[in-house]
Amino acid sequence: MNSxxxxxxxxxxxxxxxxxxxxxxxxxxxxxxxGYHPGQYAPDLQISERFEIITGAILTQNTxxxxxxxxxxxxLEAAVRRNVPxxxxxxxxxxxxxxxxxxxxxxxxxxxxxxLRCMAEFCRAGVxxxxxxxxQLLALWGIGPETADSILLYAYxxxxxxxxxxxxxxxxxxxxxxxxxxxxxxxxxAAFHGQLPADPQVYNEFHALLVEHAKQHCSSKNPKCSxxxxxxxxxxxxxxx
DNA sequence: GCCCAGGAGCATA
DNA sequence: TATGCTCATGGG
Numbered sequence: 136m137n138s139x140x141x142x143x144x145x146x147x148x149x150x151x152x153x154x155x156x157x158x159x160x161x162x163x164x165x166x167x168x169x170g171y172h173p174g175q176y177a178p179d180l181q182i183s184e185r186f187e188i189i190t191g192a193i194l195t196q197n198t199x200x201x202x203x204x205x206x207x208x209x210x211l212e213a214a215v216r217r218n219v220p221x222x223x224x225x226x227x228x229x230x231x232x233x234x235x236x237x238x239x240x241x242x243x244x245x246x247x248x249x250x251l252r253c254m255a256e257f258c259r260a261g262v263x264x265x266x267x268x269x270x271q272l273l274a275l276w277g278i279g280p281e282t283a284d285s286i287l288l289y290a291y292x293x294x295x296x297x298x299x300x301x302x303x304x305x306x307x308x309x310x311x312x313x314x315x316x317x318x319x320x321x322x323x324x325a326a327f328h329g330q331l332p333a334d335p336q337v338y339n340e341f342h343a344l345l346v347e348h349a350k351q352h353c354s355s356k357n358p359k360c361s362x363x364x365x366x367x368x369x370x371x372x373x374x375x376x
Numbered sequence: 377g378c379c380c381a382g383g384a385g386c387a388t389a
Numbered sequence: 390t391a392t393g394c395t396c397a398t399g400g401g
Binding site for chain 1: 379380381382383384385
Binding site: 197198199201202205239240241242243244245246247 | 395396398399400
């Protein structure tokens with residue numbers, strides 16, 4: 136199934152998602168209490184807000200956003216207590232054990248504390264106005280293709296599609312593939328890039344919509360196919376009904 | 377108790 | 390290239 140048609144149908148059904156959430160703006164007009172900003176695409180980011188996105192992208196690796204959100208709240212509160220702006224400098228002045236404790240709720244906290252330090256050192260060294268290159272991000276310890284692409288798209292507004300486990304599952308089901316015949320990351324990303332307009336706003340919304348769709352309908356166990364907005368074009372129900 | 381969640385590094389073959 | 394293991398909390 137064509138990914139642009141999926142995008143159109145999901146957008147029609149769920150509406151704009153307002154990614155990436157910014158807790159630092161959660162009290163501002165136009166933002167939800169969780170920091171989403173539907174209808175306000177690609178806000179002009181402060182340094183601390185961009186680093187919040189980068190931090191969230193690392194913390195959410197194989198982890199639910201509710202657990203990540205708790206960690207982000209603790210990190211932002213700790214920065215306020217120390218009277219320093221949230222950013223690479225804040226992370227680098229923490230002991231690793233101290234940082235790990237703040238992000239405990241995200242799981243893998245020892246590994247993620249190390250990942251955040253590596254990223255903070257990279258950011259402190261300075262990136263040019265265009266932002267980091269993908270290969271620069273991938274060279275960092277703890278940054279793989281999905282995290283790198285999330286940072287490029289959501290923190291730097293670059294036209295890069297993010298592929299995640301949800302994307303794999305949804306498109307595997309749409310095409311009637313089983314779980315042991317998946318695409319590689321690059322294969323599915325190339326398909327997205329070939330079928331969607333090369334617009335970071337579309338890529339932003341597309342990935343956010345896939346996440347919402349996976350949560351509401353296309354869950355790994357007991358998917359809710361009867362009310363699925365994509366059911367007329369999906370081969371999963373026919374094969375597994 | 378189980379499985380899953382907005383992955384990535386590493387060892388092994 | 391492709392599996393398999395490890396990392397770890399919190400919700401359903």
